Amino acid sequence: MTRIIQISLFSFLLLCAQLLGSSHAYAQITHVSINQQMFGLGDYPKLRVNIVSGHENFDKMQFIVRQSSGDERLMVKPINNFMLLLTGVDDVLDPSARLIVKEYRINQWQLVKTIALFSDEQIAKGFRVKPEAKRQQIQPKTELKTEQAVSAIKKPAKPASAALLAAKTGQGATSVSLTEDDCVLDYDGKQTLWRIGSQYSKEWEVGTYGAILAIFEANPKAFNKGEIGGLRADSVLLCPSLSLREKYRDSAMAKRIYEQL
Incomplete structure (x- = not known):
């Protein structure tokens, strides 16, 4: 009887070791x-x-x-x-x-x-930077040196994500409807764009990247400076139209476009 108990205990410990080992083996x-x-x-x-x-x-x-x-x-x-x-x-x-x-x-x-x-x-620095930034924002433009003003005029502006998206997908002026009538997304200002895209991707039968791009293109005014990372908390997000969702159905293509924004 003692022999059987010892064998059973050994087998149990061996199984536990294998499970622990497999958990590390799966780590990527x-x-x-x-x-x-x-x-x-x-x-x-x-x-x-x-x-x-x-x-x-x-x-x-x-x-x-x-x-x-x-x-x-x-x-x-x-x-x-x-x-x-x-x-x-x-x-x-x-x-x-x-x-x-x-x-x-x-x-x-x-x-x-x-x-x-x-x-x-870093915490102390974080509190100091903001007041200085605000003072710079309210500084009169007349205080800029002439050379700085000329340099600012000549320097080309970096295109915002919205403009870059339109250029990459060939969407300039278009007659295609971007939104669905009388339809808004479930957004209370607290979710991230990734979370919203993940939530609706299954319902729309597109990948998360495709859902994100469709929401972004359908709601350009909901993003600060047209940047995909600047979703405003006070925005109402309209549902992207079926044609817009179909545009991003190719998950690999949608991911490539997103990574270049």
């Missing part, structure tokens, strides 16, 4: 760290991260800003094979905010790493 993200933080306390999140991962797409990875007001899943753009640009639309007001990195393995989301976004020095 082997390194992640912040390369450059491009925002301060009180701004919307924008940062570059270094990453070493075996994932071929970003659907298996999540990057989330967690603060006292809630979580926001960030939008991801690849810079190269080992660096990503992460952006969000909700201002980060919590000094103890953290970046949460997750990956999907063994049929569930697993925590990979938690990274603090602000040091004490």
